[in-house]
Amino acid sequence: MGWEYYRSFLAVLTEGSLSAAARKMGITQPTVGRHVSALEAAFKQVLFTRTPSGLVPTDAANALKGYVESMQSTAAALEREALSQEQGVQGTVRVSTSEVIGVEVVPRALARLRREHPSLKVELMATNRVQDLLRREADIAIRMSPPRQEALVARKVGHVELGLFAHADYLAERGMPAAITELETHALIGFDEETPFLRAARAKFPVWSRDALTLRSDSDVAQLAMIRAGCGIGICQSALARRDERLVRVLPDAFSFLLETWVTMHGDLRGSRRCRAVFDALVKCMQDHIDA
Amino acid sequence: MGWEYYRSFLAVLTEGSLSAAARKMGITQPTVGRHVSALEAAFKQVLFTRTPSGLVPTDAANALKGYVESMQSTAAALEREALSQEQGVQGTVRVSTSEVIGVEVVPRALARLRREHPSLKVELMATNRVQDLLRREADIAIRMSPPRQEALVARKVGHVELGLFAHADYLAERGMPAAITELETHALIGFDEETPFLRAARAKFPVWSRDALTLRSDSDVAQLAMIRAGCGIGICQSALARRDERLVRVLPDAFSFLLETWVTMHGDLRGSRRCRAVFDALVKCMQDHIDA
């Protein structure tokens, strides 16, 4: 079975119609249709139900989605590697970080990197969804949990501390809470959605229940903006808060979290100059961030 | 860049010549040659040095090998899944186990499975090299270490005990050692090559040094055969030794290892009838083995 068909299959799966898939791939709609038909013939099953508004995947097609996605990300990584194999540090590197790190910390490192290596390109995926390095969704990742996968180059850069912070203006108006229980009367900023991490955190600090929060956002960055704007009290990396002298630590003794921080990279990229350069720069950047 | 070229590229890489690759893929040598040339043109670099005896990969080509291998195993897994999506338990499942488990334990489970599901095919990879489930090198794996990868269905089936064993005939001739130190005068069976596991084991039982071993083999199965043949004293799973009443435990109190045993499967296969059936059968098989 030719691999080329799988590309069309994935495009139809993600685009939802033969025409859209064809546009995206730079080929024509009949061709995509033929590819899908060829797959259906080979697998002896219907992969899409045809409708006038597009193709709707069957269960069988959805069961195959993960495989072709994996192939696609691997192929993309292959091309990044192949197109960067000339002398010097050049080519494209995909970096995956959490939202806050990607917005607040990494950019300064990238600026310096780009000055040193003008032909280096970096794709920054600032998302809290954990990317899979083994599936080549990214080349390098900065994560707050130790790597569970083998075959990775991993460097522990220390602990990021989380604390409660608020803007000085807010505290001047509402007063500085003296104990955890006083938080109930304050404007608390936190997450909207439940995640395993949040449940674990809540077990340690019951005050931080979803109902107690008056300002909710699923975006760390938005939460940080709210803290900076003096909306209330929220959780923030101490190292980030230190940058803004008007942000004041709240209840430093009662509330503190330490997150192990790792920079990880696929083992195969050990010999890749461009990835090694970005990896080293990110390690240094994170260490500077933590030590700041 | 068309994925189809990558297939040819990998075939040349593994076969060593355009002609051999073409034979393997069922196409002709000029076609494979054109594919390779197309890749070289696209990547603007030489991937192989042509010789009269074949194509020798350059460093650049070797750097890309891992990617295409990953794509290939994923494509193979996709086809296994696609060709097994009809009703009932059928299709192909790839199972990866250690050598001993694959040879001594699993086959009986497979026999029963095949009786219950005649149209089920199983590929058994009995190798001590750890297969990567995320890369789809196998669908299901039985491993002696807890899974370090997320997105896996994992079932702990208990502990396999390792002990020292010897054949009754050997012990009758050479005597039963009464203490660990007496092992030095015996014929010891063990591994030839150093592995991280062995280094860890040695730290606990210094007697088992490489020099002390008189019969060395890197194959667990061969070691087991030597023990059964009365060659000497070796390490063996207690559950396996129990099957042969003429195998006698040596120094049961001084030497005992417990290995956590896990059956693991890629999370995407949770809904796959054939994989679920094999998974359940293997879990039961391993539990029976351990409890025996």
Add this chain to the structure above:
DNA sequence: TCTTTTCCATACAAAAATGTATAGCAGATG
């Protein structure tokens, strides 16, 4: 209700990929 837009499917022409045949070369073999 009619028009417009989007979609898929099909027939036919054009383009691209593949296969065939062959030449040339190096090493193994008698």
Add this chain to the structure above:
DNA sequence: CATCTGCTATACATTTTTGTATGGAAAAGA
């Protein structure tokens, strides 16, 4: 030393794949 066998590279014919053009059908908008 000649022969044989493996390999790659190239020219040419063929097949396959792709693109173009068009028809029909369903949904969105006037």
